[in-house]
Structure formats: structure tokens, C-alpha cells
Amino acid sequence: MLLALVATALVAVALLSEELLPRLDEAWSRHRARRRMSPVTPYDPGRDRRAEQRARTLLRSCVNDEEWAMYRELGFIRVWGTQSDGPVDPDPAARTGGAAYAYLIYPHKAIVAYLAQTHRLLNEYCVAFPDETRPYGSVRLPDSDDVLAKWMALTGDEERLISTANMHLPGRQLDPARVKRDLWRLSQWERARMRDAARSASSEPLDTAG
Amino acid sequence: MKPGHGEVLIAEGDVELAEDELRLVEEFRRQLDAGLWAAVPLMDAAGRRQAQMVRSFDDVPRDAERVIFFPRAAGGR
Numbered sequence: 001m002l003l004a005l006v007a008t009a010l011v012a013v014a015l016l017s018e019e020l021l022p023r024l025d026e027a028w029s030r031h032r033a034r035r036r037m038s039p040v041t042p043y044d045p046g047r048d049r050r051a052e053q054r055a056r057t058l059l060r061s062c063v064n065d066e067e068w069a070m071y072r073e074l075g076f077i078r079v080w081g082t083q084s085d086g087p088v089d090p091d092p093a094a095r096t097g098g099a100a101y102a103y104l105i106y107p108h109k110a111i112v113a114y115l116a117q118t119h120r121l122l123n124e125y126c127v128a129f130p131d132e133t134r135p136y137g138s139v140r141l142p143d144s145d146d147v148l149a150k151w152m153a154l155t156g157d158e159e160r161l162i163s164t165a166n167m168h169l170p171g172r173q174l175d176p177a178r179v180k181r182d183l184w185r186l187s188q189w190e191r192a193r194m195r196d197a198a199r200s201a202s203s204e205p206l207d208t209a210g
Numbered sequence: 211m212k213p214g215h216g217e218v219l220i221a222e223g224d225v226e227l228a229e230d231e232l233r234l235v236e237e238f239r240r241q242l243d244a245g246l247w248a249a250v251p252l253m254d255a256a257g258r259r260q261a262q263m264v265r266s267f268d269d270v271p272r273d274a275e276r277v278i279f280f281p282r283a284a285g286g287r
Contacts, residue, residue: 050216061251127286128286131213141213141280145211145216145280148280149211155261156249164283
């Protein structure tokens with residue numbers, strides 16, 4: 001009985017192998033070809049972190065001390081607008097009429113324009129810096145490089161950047177309540193810095209005398 | 211600036227040396243031809259920092275320490 005079963009199994013394997021072997025061989029060839037075609041780059045978990053560290057160093061070397069401290073402590077940078085009638089806006093009613101305005105730059109978020117005096121939000125400007133020279137490891141710039149790119153483009157040629165960006169009403173990408181809160185944090189932060197500066201200035205003569 | 215890489219040194223040299231300047235001009239053109247924007251970080255007399263966008267090598271101040279190339283801006287979502 002056992003002998004009969006073994007013999008049957010052997011026959012079955014022999015018959016199946018005619019079907020299976022070519023398929024297995026083909027699958028193995030495909031697998032090897034795939035490995036040859038796409039070189040496997042080992043995953044490097046520290047690459048993005050190192051890129052961000054380099055980007056922070058570069059940003060630090062370009063912006064002033066106040067802007068750097070603002071970015072480090074608040075997470076955004078304010079850049080003053082320079083157009084006499086506010087940022088480019090097809091709606092004449094939205095012109096600022098000479099009132100001072102500024103932009104908040106967040107990493108990988110829209111640039112927000114607002115009136116400096118009243119904190120009224122003017123517009124959101126959605127802008128990206130896509131890499132045209134792929135392939136690279138990531139399609140996004142490190143956070144601090146994105147901020148620096150916006151800072152350079154805004155301070156270097158505000159009109160060009162704003163006209164390139166997609167303009168939206170406030171609230172499309174950034175919660176207006178959050179932006180208002182950030183503006184409040186910024187004003188508190190500036191007051192604290194002014195207090196510190198005044199305190200250190202007044203204590204200097206004492207230090208030299210003592 | 212390169213996505214996933216951060217700052218990458220492309221070329222360096224002294225513009226007062228003809229050979230270096232030629233190499234820097236060639237590299238500058240190559241970057242702009244690849245579609246990148248170029249900016250020079252500056253500090254004015256009052257200590258205010260800003261950038262100057264440059265479209266040709268002649269626009270780069272002779273005393274500039276560096277030119278930063280970054281991807282061209284496009285409308286985002």
C-alpha cells in the first residue's frame with residue numbers, strides 16, 4: 001500500500017514538474033532581471049535629518065539674528081513687504097493704500113500676507129520649489145531650505161515671486177485663527193525681546209561701574 | 211539646494227583668477243540652464259539682510275562670497 005502511494009506521488013511530482021519548472025525558472029529570471037535593472041539604494045534614515053541640519057546652517061548664515069531667532073522659536077519668519085500699494089492683487093479693493101504689510105513664511109506652507117497694523121490677513125500665496133533635475137531622494141526641499149528659498153525670492157524680487165504664486169483668500173491652506181494666533185505670538189515675542197534689550201542696555205553701565 | 215540633500219557645494223574659486231572665473235561662469239550658466247534660480251545673500255550698510263536675485267554672472271557683485279542656486283518657484287497648491 002505504502003509503496004503504491006510513494007509511486008503515485010513520484011509520478012505526480014514528475015508530471016507537475018514539467019509544468020512547474022519552466023514557470024519557476026521564468027519567475028527566477030524575472031526576479032534577477034528586476035534586481036539588475038533597479039539598483040537598490042540602502043535606506044538611510046539619517047539622510048533627511050542631515051539635509052535639514054545643513055539647511056538650517058545655510059539659513060542661519062543668510063538671515064539676520066532676529067529672523068533666525070524668530071524661526072527657531074516661533075517656526076516662521078516675517079518679511080516686510082516693499083510694494084507701495086501692497087502685494088499684487090487683481091482686486092483694486094484689496095490694495096493696501098500704502099499701509100505697511102508683511103508676509104509670514106512657513107516651511108512648506110503658503111506665504112501669508114497681512115497688514116502690519118491691524119493684523120488683517122490679505123491673501124495666501126501658494127508657492128513651491130519643485131526639483132526639475134530628478135532623480136533625487138526626495139521631491140521636497142528640507143524645511144529650512146524651503147523657508148530660505150521663499151526668503152530669498154521675497155527679499156530679492158517680491159513682485160516676481162508673488163506673481164508666480166497661486167493667490168488664494170486667507171484660510172485655504174492655513175487656518176486663519178492659527179495665523180492670527182501666530183501674529184499675536186510674534187507681537188508678544190517682539191515685546192519680550194525689546195524688554196530684554198532694554199534691560200541689558202540699562203544694566204551695562206552698572207556692570208562697567210561695578 | 212537640492213531636495214533630500216540640502217546644501218551642496220557646486221564650485222568655488224576666486225573671480226580675480228581668470229581660470230577660476232571661467233569655471234565659475236560656466237557652472238553658473240549650467241545651473242541657470244537647468245532651470246534654477248540664483249540669489250546672492252547681502253547685508254546693507256544698516257545691517258539689514260536681503261537677497262539679490264541674479265540672472266547673469268555679470269549681476270553677481272564682485273565681492274560676493276557665494277551664489278545660492280535653488281529650484282525655480284512655481285505656483286503651489
